[in-house]
Amino acid sequence: MDLNRKKNILKDNFEFFDLPKENSAPRPMFYIELGGRFYFGYTPRLRLMYDYSILDGVRQKDVDEKFTDFTDALFGYARNQFAHKSKVYFTDAVLVNKKSCNEKGESRVVLAEPKPTSYLEYLKQSPSGKTKTYMDDDFEIRGIKQYWLQEKVQTGMEASNDNIKSQLRPVEIGSQFEGTIRFQNLTKEELGLLIWSIRLEENSQMNIGKAKAYGYGRIKVKDVKISLQDMDRSYRICDDIFSVNPYKDLSVEESDEFVEIYQQYLAKWLKPDKKESEPAKDIVMANSSIKSFFHMKSNVVGKDVASYMSLDQFKEFKQSNAGLPTVGMICKKQ
Structure with missing residues (x-):
């Protein structure tokens, strides 16, 4: 099955890597015996298993x-x-102003990612210490993957192979859903968590959809508007009729109270x-983690901060073994 997924890459060499x-x-x-494991394959550059999994690098409080x-x-x-069923249900977001998908702006871009x-991108690295990999028992995951908010949409990477490109039909700037x-x-x-995750902070923005690495989707x-069902309205008969609107709209202050209740709970846990x-x-x-999250949701950066590395830049980065800069380091430069 894994071989079939790589047909486009292997092309004429597909049969060579298939079973004889x-x-x-x-x-x-070719084979390697290492660490009590036996590796074999058609290439001398065999992929070796790491001693630890990704989850081994997630540092958090021990919980039941x-x-x-x-x-x-x-x-x-x-x-x-x-099993536990979901408590939230999302409808489609519908375009409500006169903007539309920009047919002329249709493009095909490479959506590559590490x-x-x-390990230089995904694991915490010390500038002066030994490079950490999944072979070290004290490695630590850097955090969650996010994309920077960008000032302008960037041009996609050039590639002659159309099979690795994705098609985009972005909506116009100013579209409202x-x-x-x-x-x-x-x-x-x-x-409270649901409300806060939608509203975030006053100066916060989000990025959604495809091609966030190029600046799309900001x-x-x-x-x-938040409404709660009023149980009294729902079941009380007034003038021999049921209420057709058993919901009560919350004010901003009332919504904030729920957010504060969640923050109180989280603060006691932290x-x-x-x-x-x-x-x-x-x-x-x-x-x-929360500080980094809101830094990235409130700082809009330029191409010098958020862009794909060229192959030469990537080779230089790999040789440095320094790891990527942290969110805090980048925000200090802004």
């Missing part, structure tokens, strides 16, 4: 295996013999000895 057929000509095989995090609680899960085995998120049975903390979410006088949001925003 009866009475076929002999082919050289039965613990349900917010992601599972909101979006549901199915694993082993246990793979997790690229409107959609709905329905939810049920959320706790106050879960609702959006701003605004005019968020800092169990938190004092009542300490602002929960200060503790939350001081967390390195």
Whole structure:
């Protein structure tokens, strides 16, 4: 199956890498015995297994295996013999102004990205220390993958092979969409997280869709209206009729209260000895992962910061063994 996925790459060499057929000509095989493992294949440059998996590099608090995090609680899960259905439902976002897909702007670009085995990009590196790989027992994942908000859309990388290109039909700048998120049975903390993840902070933006690495998909979410079902309206009969609108719209202040409830919960988890006088949001925003997230959602950068490396730049980067700059390092230069 893996071989079939690589047909476009192997092309005329496909049969060479396929299993040998009866009475076929002999082919050289290469093997390596290393670390109690036996590797073999048709190339002397065999891919070797790492001693540790990606998850071994995720550093977080030890939690009970039965613990349900917010992601599972909101979006549901199915694993082993246990399952939990989603509490949130997303409608399509519909174009509401006169903008449209830009037919003339249709293009084909290369959407390349590093793979997790690229340890200089995916693992934390010390500028003065030994380069960390998945063979080291103390390696650590850098964090979550995000894309910088960019000032302008960049031109895609050139490539003669159309098979590695993706087709884009971007909507025009200024397009406005409107959609709905329905939810049920959320706790106050879960609702607070949902509201905060949509609104973010006042100066925050998001990027969605394809080609984010080229600057496409930068959006701003605004005019968020939140309504909760009023159970009294739903089941009380007024003047012998049921209410046709059993929902109550929340004010901005009421919505903020739910966000604060979530932040209080998170602050106590991040800092169990938190004092009542300490602002929960200060503790939350001081967390390195959350701080980096909001840095990237509130800083719009230029091509000098966010762009694909040329092959020469990539070779130089690999030889340096220095790793990529952190979010904080880049923000200090802005």
